[in-house]
Amino acid sequence: MKKIIAICGVELSLIFKKPQNYLMMFAAPLLLTLVFGGLLGGNDDKVRLAIVDQDDTLLSQHYIRELKQLDDMYTFQTMSKSKASEKLKQKKIAGVITLSRTFQEKLEKGEKPELVFSHGPELTGAPVAKQYAESKLAKLNIQVTAAKTAAEAAGESWKSAYKTVIAKDHRDSAPAVKRESLNDKKEGKGVSDTASRAAGFSILFVMLTMMGAAGTILEARKSGVWQRLLTASVSRAEIGAGYVLSFFVIGWIQFGMLLLASHWLFGISWGNPAALIVLVSFFLFAVVGIGLMIAAHVRTPEQQLAFGNLFVIATCMVSGMYWPIEIEPKLMQSIADFLPQKWAMSGLTEIIANGATITDILGICGILFAFAAVTFTAGLKALRT
Known part of the structure; x- marks a missing residue:
């Protein structure tokens, strides 16, 4: 055990002797969290959108009321077209939803009205906002169809049926449905953009660091360090264990x-410490296994760094580290299920938002353990050959 710890200590000292490593390990993820989570996100996590109602009819007004129901994600303001365009240019709003003059007419004919969604390039959540607007429009279309059917049966106009049956406000007669955000159980708030970015960038840069650290195995083999250690009565298993332990410790130092x-710096509450330790530990073991697998199939540390970084950046994109995974195509979401980053992010979200304990994330930890077992076994087997 002393030999394993000694090898681990040497590798740690080599990593932390290089000043540029501190930039990659600590400064870069914190700076990106500040920029993308703090400054760009602002103090208000809601997206401000304007609505231009050119139709001003029963159905267009009801559609706007439906949009405003999701008030914990978006802030909608009804305004004129000229005022909305001006505010969009000034970046006081993120986007504009314009209802055409034939909005109600199209719905009466069973057709889909035209919705124009204008936004700037900085609105990364534009696909989600557009999907939300279209889902409300689809619901409204179903309601109109139902009202027309009911009107025909009752021998009255569809507008009367719509007003009395569908457009009626049921809030006084039925208990309100509260949309509970992820962190409502503890603080009454959802997971902030800053917390989400901090978790995502931490996962990204920890993986990048560990991919580079795993290349030291190749460097040690190439420079003859392994051979000298073997002649000093250190077994191959002890050498491998020392390196693996160093990777794990480096990952935990950085993540911690x-x-x-x-x-x-940002006031982020990371939730239950025990659950966090268990989740991150399983994730780090999975990442070490991936690093070993890549190291076993390349010849130089430079190749290890290049292929490792390419793998990390590409898979983090698919896993929803940079944007909500819900906006990705179904194929990419299916691929993300086979990547450890997706499950690590899911676990962190549960811990941060819902105050999850170890028992609450046992399923996620089991999946990460399976990742670690497979990658470790494959990586060590390939290294022996």
Whole structure:
């Protein structure tokens, strides 16, 4: 055990001797969290959108009321077309939803009205907002169809049926349905953009660091370090265990420092410490296994770094580290199920938002353990050959 710890200590000292490593490990993820989560996100996580109602009819007004129901994600303001265009240019709003003059006419004919969604390039959540608007429009179309059917049966106009049956406000007669956000159980708030970015960038940069660290195995083999250790009565298993332990410790030092720094700088509460430790540990073992697999199939540390970084960046994109995974195509979402980042992010969200304990994330930890077992076994087997 002393030999394993000694090898681990040497590798840690080599990593932390290089000043540029501190930039990659700590400064870069915190800076990106500040920029994308803090400054761009602002103090209000809601997206401000304007609605231009050119139709001004029963159905267009009801559609606007339906849109405004999701008030914890979007803030909608009804305004004129000229005023909305001006505010969009000034970046006081993120986008504009314009209802055409034939909005109600199209719905009466059973056709889909035209919705024009204008926004700037900085609105990364535009597909989600557009999908939300279209889902409300689809619901309204169903309601109109139902009202027309009911009107025919009752021998009255569809507008009367719509007003009395569908457009009636049921809030006084039925209990309100509260849309509970992820963190309502603890603080009455959802997961902030800053917390989400901090978790995503922490996962990304920890993986990048560990991909580079895994390349030290190749460097040690190439420079003859392994051969010298073997002649010094150190077994191959002890050498491998020392390196693996160093990768794991490096990952935890980086992740731990990022958690503490983001808590102090951005006020992020990371939830249950025990659940966090277990989840991150399983994830780090899975990442170490991936690093070993890549190291076993390349010849130089440079190749390890190049292929490792390419793998990490590409898979983090698919796993929803940069944007909500819900806006991705179904194929990409299916691929994400086979990547550890997706499950690590899901676990962190549960811990941060819902105050999940170890028992609450046992399923996610089991999946990460399976990732670690498969990648470790494959990586070690390939390294022996």
